[in-house]
Amino acid sequence: MTVHELLYPGLAVLAWVAAGARMCSAMRNGPVAPARHAVTSSFALLGLTFTVSTPAVWVLADRVTGIDNVAALIAHLCVVGFSTTLQVLLLWWTNPAETARPRSRNRLVTFGAVAVVLTVLFVGIGPTDTHDTDFVVAYAHRPQLAGYLLMYLVAFSAGLIDIIRICWPYARLVGPGWLRRGLRTTAVGAMIGLVYTAARVLDVLTAVGWNPPRWEGIVPIAASTGALLVIVGLTLPALGPKLDTTAGTAHRIRLLHQLRPLWAALCAAVPAVRLTHDRRWWRPADRLHRRVIEIYDARLVLRPYLSEAVGDQARRRAEEHGLGGDDLAAVVEAAKLRAALAALRADVRSSRPEQPDPPDPAVDEVREVEQLARVARAFATSPLVGAATRDTGDHP
Known part of the structure; x- marks a missing residue:
């Protein structure tokens, strides 16, 4: 069993569960704020990314659509969309509405333009065979792929850098607590995501004739670890207080058990x-x-x-x-x-x-x-x- 077959399905399930939980929470809490839309969308896009990147789903997508490696395009669009929605979420977390709204709109417009360019470049790559775990490696020698990968990596890396730039400084301002832990965990996940983009940059260099050392083994591990930390970071602000409540309840039950001998003796007397x-x-x-x-x-x-x-x-x-x-x-x-x-x-x-x-x-x-x-x-x-x-x- 490959790393892709082992890690990607598990992360897909985790992301879809997180998206469903956030959606149910939003429906219970009345009108949905933009930040809630963003966090639900980010989980859903991450879930779709790892779903189509799972080898069995990758092959099925090729068969259903008749387009070889269409899962690569879907996954890459979802990755860029994920980083965009995460930026939108953080903008709404860290800014008043009058500031967050135009900045969020600019990032969504930019994502739309990037999605169009990526689609055009992908179509221009030409006929390929299905490669469910090594698409980039198999076609790294094609100059057409270099432009596609470069556009994808620039968009994704810019999003990750923006996430780090927002999360890490703001974490110092919010004070100790679950929001600070969540922001820092998200920032660390984005940093690990940059390791993934660095490995893919080496593939771009291969496509233009250079022959640097390859980091292909790091790609699935960096992508999975970074995504896992981002999921954890996004859920900590909401889940953390519940963990505190659960821990507090367990502690009270333990105290009840410890007090019982003394309490029973006194109440009997x-x-x-x-x-x-x-x-x-x-x-x-x-x-x-x-x-x-x-x-x-x-x-x-x-x-x-x-x-x-x-x-x-x-x-x-x-x-x-x-x-x-x-x-x-x-x-x-x-x-x-x-x-x-x-x-x-x-x-x-x-x-x-x-x-x-x-x-x-x-x-x-x-x-x-x-x-x-x-x-x-x-x-x-x-x-x-x-x-x-x-x-x-x-x-x-």
């Missing part, structure tokens, strides 16, 4: 803290928020039973084992809670009740929940917690 369900209770963010509230409410009920003596003993043991910082605080808190639950069951209040600390405004909600998860892990698994509650006499 103080069932009055359980909140009633509402229609959103199943959402991980809502469940986590409710679980944290129930833990803190149960702790308030247990405050008369929370023993500073148990906390001191837990601190000494934890320090002896080299713990410090948040892990040390988690062991101390877990030991106090475990002893308080036993004291509540025996209805024995602490002789040295806890002295509440003033709230720390510097602690944000995320860090607070993370610390509570450490407490829950220590409560469920740390041998230091059980040892501290056994070694002090201030509990039942």
Whole structure:
């Protein structure tokens, strides 16, 4: 199986899926902005490029149209069209409408002129045989092909350079985030695309009588890699926040699992803290928020039973084992809670009740929940917690 048969069909499917997803998103979101038209069109043109470049489709196109290697013309027109629509997209991303509209129109008019010239030059190449993977190499000796290739490469390279010129500087202006990552990924894809055009320039030199070293093996790899990075770059601004949401949801589910032992023990001892369900209770963010509230409410009920003596003993043991910082605080808190639950069951209040600390405004909600998860892990698994509650006499 050749590189063309392996890479091109996969990239074609990926590009068509991306085009379909963008089209569905545009239909759901009401009136379609020019930038959305451009990104959908760019994916579709890229999908068509790799579809007709697949050897089996290339041969089928020749048979259906009766024109040898017509897939080469279609692919090259789509490549130039792809770089043009990408320029239009970036112009609408980075400029106000009054600036983007005339500049986009100029690029579309230029593409139309290039398409006409390429078609005329392709017809002038004359009769050929089908070459589904080596069209350029097979006919590099024909002077007619040099003009066709030169026009194609100039148009495509100019588009790639324009994409790099727009993407890379603008990425510095938008600040950290998925848009910056997307712009830079797109720029890198365009840079790799220039490697493809450089390899094709060597073919042009061959056509005019020079004999430079050939980079034919690099052509499909550079084309595929560059296209893949451009697809990723164009989808990152829309897909990135969803990835963040998915990662955030997975993290909340993990925190829910970690809090469960402590939450279950506290709610069993103080069932009055359980909140009633509402229609959103199943959402991980809502469940986590409710679980944290129930833990803190149960702790308030247990405050008369929370023993500073148990906390001191837990601190000494934890320090002896080299713990410090948040892990040390988690062991101390877990030991106090475990002893308080036993004291509540025996209805024995602490002789040295806890002295509440003033709230720390510097602690944000995320860090607070993370610390509570450490407490829950220590409560469920740390041998230091059980040892501290056994070694002090201030509990039942």
